[in-house]
Amino acid sequence: MSAPDSEAMEAVTDFLRKCNPSADSVDWDCDLIDARILDSLTFVEFLLLMEEFSGGPIDLGTTDVANFRTLNRISAFLTKAGTHEQP
Amino acid sequence: MEDSDFGSMLARLSEKSRNEYYNPYTKFSWPDSVSEDAWWMNPEYLTVHGTGLVEDERTLKALARYETVNFFSLHVHGIRELMIEVAKRIHTPDFADYNEYLHHFIGEENAHMWFFAEFCYRYTGGIYPEAASPLRREGHGDLWDDVVVFSRILIFEEIFDYFNSRMGKDQLIPDILREIHAAHHHDESRHVAFGKQLVKRLHQRACAADPERRDEIEKYIKDYMTYSVRSLYNPQAFRDAGVDKPLEVRRKAMQHPVREAFHVRVMARVDRFFVASGIFGTPWGEGHVSA
Numbered sequence: 001m002s003a004p005d006s007e008a009m010e011a012v013t014d015f016l017r018k019c020n021p022s023a024d025s026v027d028w029d030c031d032l033i034d035a036r037i038l039d040s041l042t043f044v045e046f047l048l049l050m051e052e053f054s055g056g057p058i059d060l061g062t063t064d065v066a067n068f069r070t071l072n073r074i075s076a077f078l079t080k081a082g083t084h085e086q087p
Numbered sequence: 088m089e090d091s092d093f094g095s096m097l098a099r100l101s102e103k104s105r106n107e108y109y110n111p112y113t114k115f116s117w118p119d120s121v122s123e124d125a126w127w128m129n130p131e132y133l134t135v136h137g138t139g140l141v142e143d144e145r146t147l148k149a150l151a152r153y154e155t156v157n158f159f160s161l162h163v164h165g166i167r168e169l170m171i172e173v174a175k176r177i178h179t180p181d182f183a184d185y186n187e188y189l190h191h192f193i194g195e196e197n198a199h200m201w202f203f204a205e206f207c208y209r210y211t212g213g214i215y216p217e218a219a220s221p222l223r224r225e226g227h228g229d230l231w232d233d234v235v236v237f238s239r240i241l242i243f244e245e246i247f248d249y250f251n252s253r254m255g256k257d258q259l260i261p262d263i264l265r266e267i268h269a270a271h272h273h274d275e276s277r278h279v280a281f282g283k284q285l286v287k288r289l290h291q292r293a294c295a296a297d298p299e300r301r302d303e304i305e306k307y308i309k310d311y312m313t314y315s316v317r318s319l320y321n322p323q324a325f326r327d328a329g330v331d332k333p334l335e336v337r338r339k340a341m342q343h344p345v346r347e348a349f350h351v352r353v354m355a356r357v358d359r360f361f362v363a364s365g366i367f368g369t370p371w372g373e374g375h376v377s378a
């Protein structure tokens with residue numbers, strides 16, 4: 001993993017490392033579900049982290065799970081949600 | 088445990104279930120209301136206990152109400168999912184030895200689901216919805232899935248029993264709550280005794296047929312323990328209790344060292360069982376960095 005670019009991404013990488021230590025070495029384009037870093041058990045908690053840092057509820061009826069499959073997409077999602085501008 | 092010992096344990100537990108059978112629908116005398124001035128849960132069992140994150144007594148009392156609803160809701164959703172799995176297996180050849188006991192299990196869990204939900208609907212806005220995962224549950228092959236299902240049940244029951252056995256004696260909480268906790272504790276002591284022996288046997292059977300997956304299963308069961316601990320911290324309960332920045336407070340509470348030590352205590356008995364029966368190479372509590 002390259003250096004996290006915000007408090008949010010740091011929390012994300014911390015969380016993923018606890019799910020699976022191999023998360024430390026994954027590429028930012030690596031599919032986290034295929035790599036078995038995120039799974040059915042950890043995804044529930046992961047979504048809460050996304051809600052906390054994006055500042056609002058996430059409805060999976062309207063938000064595609066694909067937004068959370070790679071670190072790059074997670075970062076893009078949080079940027080779009082405005083997190084990166086917040087102090 | 089030898090086959091004959093296991094057989095006699097099954098017979099003994101089934102007989103106990105028969106003798107102690109009760110009508111859940113008439114067992115409790117439900118009061119008209121449960122006072123919101125009372126602690127619905129002893130503050131020492133709140134998820135923020137020992138963290139200093141929430142200090143205001145009104146908020147803590149509200150959290151005690153909503154965390155009671157969360158706790159009961161977890162049983163309703165958790166057991167529904169697990170009852171489906173048990174129902175799939177009863178009267179199939181692999182589970183023929185356990186039919187009689189599994190009937191009691193399903194019947195008793197059905198009763199528990201009813202009284203836990205009934206409390207929530209009578210005195211609060213009802214149960215919380217389940218925190219469903221959008222990802223499909225991983226399969227591990229039939230024999231290992233049997234191990235996973237009954238390990239999940241055991242973990243679930245041990246967590247409940249940690250709280251039920253204590254709250255069932257707690258004079259601080261309203262009578263109806265104490266009675267519900269005590270009734271559940273009473274039934275679950277049988278379930279846990281059965282669950283441990285069954286999980287051991289299923290694990291031995293799966294290891295003999297497909298030893299390769301052993302580590303994968305150890306990781307999965309440990310992840311399920313972590314998942315279960317997290318489920319005690321329901322963000323909606325924090326919101327409903329009026330906690331400021333509910334997601335942040337929830338996350339900080341969950342990661343607090345005092346809480347992590349508590350999680351290890353809640354899990355201690357089942358963790359010891361998994362290690363002693365060779366299902367875990369190392370305890371969950373040891374590698375447990377943060378729930």
Ligand SMILES: [Fe+2]
Pocket residue numbers: 162166195196199271275
């Ligand atoms: Fe139960």
Ligand SMILES: [Fe+2]
Pocket residue numbers: 196244274275278
């Ligand atoms: Fe049970």
